[in-house]
Amino acid sequence: MKPSDARSHARISSANQIVIHTLEEYLRETRIRRVHFGDGTTAPPPLAYVTNFPRLSVPLAGCHIMEVARSGRTETIKPVRSHAVFVPDHAWNKPDWSSRVDVLTLLFGVKQIGVSLVRHKGGSQVPASAVKASVHGGYDVPTHSILATLMVLAADHTRGPLPRLLTESLLHACLRLLKSPQKQRPRKAIRTYESICLYVQEHFHSPITRESVARNFGLAPNHVSRLFRKEGFMRFNDYLNLVRVNRAKFMLQNYSMTLKEIAASCCYSDPAYFCRVFKKTCKVTPTEYRTRSTTQVSAGSN
């Protein structure tokens, strides 16, 4: 691992630590007393926050003044600690960062949950500090279900204890996710190896070589060989042939093209060479493979 990688890993985990600590302390000391729902029933003013995912803001200290739309009217609300603001997807809110506030905002993306802990001294649009943490590996079932229920309540502007209890539950569920062990990002070598594999799968019908692939990825040809040996336990050319032979198998089974045509479409200019490669990989010749699979298909259909 390069030193820069180590630094970024350390930074991510320390951001998560700060957010976990803040959320734990909040939930130990505070009960949610009121939930404000925003909706999208008036046109958003310029620079209002509109996202295609829902958000939940929880002021920790100070007053998180903002405009929201509610039932066709634009209102200014002044939530403080023990309040929460839930903004569903495509609805809007426009925070006014002019007064001092510490606020925790949770972002509920399609796959990811993000948390932003912002401290504003007031009098400036730029926060004094912002800590961003995200839950990798996405939702578990409880978090997803609680969020879905809260969205239903937001759509109905439900009153009573349900919104505040569910908001508290959602915070507890997110805290649990944040504390669960994180999946490490795969090593760089594996990522490069995987992207080369994808590239080969997309370009097997062009005359690609170890050298052309290396050039395309800005790597030395020997480095490509090393990646395939260490990460894939095979040679680059064996992998390329494997991809081409697999494609040929599919065409032999499903299309009535000649061997020469199939060889050419997999970028083998010499059909005899194609047959040799095929036999080496599959232990049968292309013609035998075709006969065998067509007999099986017709036997299966009867």
Next chain:
Amino acid sequence: MKIVAVTACPTGIAHTYMAAARLEKIAKNFGHEIKVETQGAMGIENRLTENDIRQAHIAIFAVDIEVEERERFNGVKVIQVPLQEALKNPENIFSKLQH
């Protein structure tokens, strides 16, 4: 033109994602191919690969904070604009590219 872009704002709550959507839409109107990486509170999403960056003619940074892992863009022409520019006048960014 092939373009890569990065959006990031101090809080990472909304403008990062809104700017990314704007850039994608307007770039298409100008007939460009674009991929936008967001560096918001959800972490780095739609990550630009080495391949994306090498093939790009230009990189647009619509950011109000430092770009994470900026060294990836060494050797690429970068235009940096304030994030609000991408929200208010994204057309301006692309019409400048034509000249």
